[in-house]
Amino acid sequence: MRDALERVKAAAGRLKVFPLPSAVLLPGGIMPLHVFEPRYKAMLKDAMDTDGVFAMAQVVPGQEDRLAGRPDLDPMLCAGVISVHEHLEDGRANLVLIGVCRARIISEWPLTHPYREVKAEVLVDAPYDGEEESALRTAVFELMARVPTEVGQRIAQVTTGARGGALADILVGSLIADPERRFEVLSQLDVPSRLSAVTSDLLELVSHIKPPKKPEGLLN
Numbered sequence: 001m002r003d004a005l006e007r008v009k010a011a012a013g014r015l016k017v018f019p020l021p022s023a024v025l026l027p028g029g030i031m032p033l034h035v036f037e038p039r040y041k042a043m044l045k046d047a048m049d050t051d052g053v054f055a056m057a058q059v060v061p062g063q064e065d066r067l068a069g070r071p072d073l074d075p076m077l078c079a080g081v082i083s084v085h086e087h088l089e090d091g092r093a094n095l096v097l098i099g100v101c102r103a104r105i106i107s108e109w110p111l112t113h114p115y116r117e118v119k120a121e122v123l124v125d126a127p128y129d130g131e132e133e134s135a136l137r138t139a140v141f142e143l144m145a146r147v148p149t150e151v152g153q154r155i156a157q158v159t160t161g162a163r164g165g166a167l168a169d170i171l172v173g174s175l176i177a178d179p180e181r182r183f184e185v186l187s188q189l190d191v192p193s194r195l196s197a198v199t200s201d202l203l204e205l206v207s208h209i210k211p212p213k214k215p216e217g218l219l220n
Contacts, residue, residue, distance in 0.1 A: 007051050007081060008079045008080075008081070008103070013119055016043050016053070017054065017055050017073065018040060018043065019058065019116070021059055025173075026078060026170075026172055026173040027102060028098075028162070029098075029173030030096055030099070030173075031098075032094070044082075044085075044093055048085060052082040053080070054097070057077050057105075058074045059071040059074070060073065073105060073118075076104055076187045078100075078103070081100055082097060083096045102122075106121055128191045128195075130195075133164060136171075136196075142206050146210070146211060147209065154174075155171075155174070165191040168185065168197075169194075172198055181201070184197075
């Protein structure tokens with residue numbers, strides 16, 4: 001991941017962006033994409049020929065109907081690196097983008113390609129292991145105790161080794177489908193606040209899952 005971060009930092013001065021309101025990538029998450037528009041086929045080709053980096057962007061609310069043009073972009077991005085790429089006919093492609101870090105738009109470059117490019121500031125979380133992280137881990141354990149074994153194993157797998165803000169990002173990327181909520185978490189730069197917010201999300205989720213039944217014959 002360190003090598004990926006260095007690639008994003010090197011690309012940040014002229015970062016390719018892919019606005020897609022229905023898709024919010026978080027650091028540490030994965031985003032499967034099918035690329036078919038001519039401008040994004042060109043973007044993908046240029047990314048594959050260079051650093052393999054681009055960012056997922058959100059448009060300013062109310063401008064979704066301008067997506068075919070140049071709607072205003074929210075400054076907050078998630079920059080990622082291309083992990084899997086399957087070339088299809090006519091320049092179309094399937095790919096998987098791995099989220100690396102948050103970034104914030106400073107300015108946008110004049111169009112010199114069919115796609116948009118921005119100058120961005122890379123935003124990396126400072127290390128953090130305070131009480132908010134402990135509370136989130138407790139919520140994770142509670143969730144794992146209520147879901148099927150295979151689901152709990154998957155949660156344990158994706159969170160192993162995650163610390164601080166990255167733990168919150170991975171959980172939201174894995175468990176929260178709502179794009180608005182995902183973007184709220186992406187936009188939360190304060191790590192303790194992000195951890196607390198995701199703890200609330202998980203506890204809300206837990207409250208809607210019935211505890212597993214105890215096998216018959218066991219004492220309370």
